[in-house]
Amino acid sequence: MATVTSTWDVSDAAEKIGTVIRTDKDTLLSGARASDIRELMEARGVIVFPQINLSDEEQIAFTHTLGTFAHEDGEGSKEGKDAVYPITMDESVNPIASYLKGAFFWHIDGTMSDKPILASIMSARALAQEGGETDFCNTYASYDALPEDEKAAIADLQVVHAMWRSQLYWKPEPSFGELDAWMARGSNTLPLVWKHRSGRKSLVLGATALQVEGLDIVESEKLLVRLRTWATQPQFCYRHTWSLGDMVIWDNTGTMHRALPYDHKSGRLMMRTKLEGEEAFG
Template identity: 80%
Template sequence: MATAVSSRWEVVDVAPKIGSAIHTDKATLLSGERAKDIREIMERRGVIVFPEINLTDDEQIAFTHTLGTFAHEDGEGAKDGKDSVYPITMDSSINPIADYLKGAFFWHLDGTMSEKPILASIMSARALAPVGGETDFCNTYAAWDELPADEKAQVEDLKVTHAMWRSQLYWKPEPTIAELEAWMARGANTLPLVWKHRSGRQSLVLGATALEVEGMGTVESEKLLVKLRTWATQPQFSYRHTWKLGDMVLWDNTGTMHRALPYDHKSGRLMMRTKLEGEEAFA
């Protein structure tokens, strides 16, 4: 007969409108008995920190499975036919496409090139930079909720073209034509500016891949996108996580944006990431 897990479980909010820390132990997480609670907190708070939980790669994979369907995207999450963690590092000897990850230093959500983006990411700290490397998060649900009513009315039905190449120009504004064409080969995707979730909640869809608002001139489009990004990333909607070794952070990719803060790319900073498969298309 199975024995119920009885262990530490303490939930503390880390910022007013985003983020909670759960103080618990490995056995509780790996049992799956708190999976429903974790998913509820993730949707409500956007970000969950598990301070210094120190899961191994295999334990992180097992924990990911307790929360939903393990995501395998563009070569991530699978190795030799088995689920695996994905290394987030600027060391190209560990991750051959490290340059692509440089877009992560700017506000974004993952999956804007997809019809159905990933539900969530889970990332653990294996090695840290001496200076920098924090991760910022902002709550795009809360940002929408508190947008003035007249501004909501102006933007709620707008659509935005997103393109991967736009985000790459943030870190390399003068690419070669070969680089630009390779980025552009990823195509573009038109998404609602305001995501009307099946839960009834709404969130802003912004970030570094946002190229242009449909039906709006280039100048006015850029002004609107920058204005809304500035709004959504204000301190009251944001949380900055300063990593400690062994920390694991889970975030709702459908209701937040995130970015890494700069650090020395030769520092050896290494994060291991897993993802949950998307459960809802942009709408």
């Protein structure tokens, strides 16, 4: 009897970030390659499965092969059951779509938590006619490339993060009620350099970064913007142009990401699941 082999073709998406895997549904859903996927995700930050066309149920099942399914702030569950979460600007589909507008700026998910999600898994269900790509940058690679004196200077710095800071990017003049509601989420102080249990180090930056402790507001802002500019240079980045049915996984502990602008009335729809965090910021 002939042996049936699954498809598993692996290539780089960019030099320092991103892997493209061409495979089949059965291989993904079996979990047989789960450890390979996790290793690649940590090493390369982003994994693209072109036009794999998983259904919602299949995406949930695939997520479970990789780790613990995450449920955050009402996301990803329906009547106590796992579910995909709609990423869209259509408030008839997602009533809190306006909150997602912060995603158009570089960020790491979960900076308001001590233990952020490990990864996000997102599938394209409907696309904008123009725009809507997703940018990723490798915060391991960008840290590694810093000059040694810069690494020493920032090694022990702490940064206050606040959700409301990221919302001001898209709405710089909110009402007092809006600002008060955002500020009710509080703040969280995190290391600027995340010393991972693996021994690797990455930068913790993004739109929620409010102020570096111990620096005045001007010097703090200069440092945060300079490091963000450094980390998002082309050599550390990958831009994914979506096709229908694409699924992308990214390591939330070692990348930043952002969506590019598109017409919010376009019907663009992504379905997302997440993996629960396994390591606290440290």
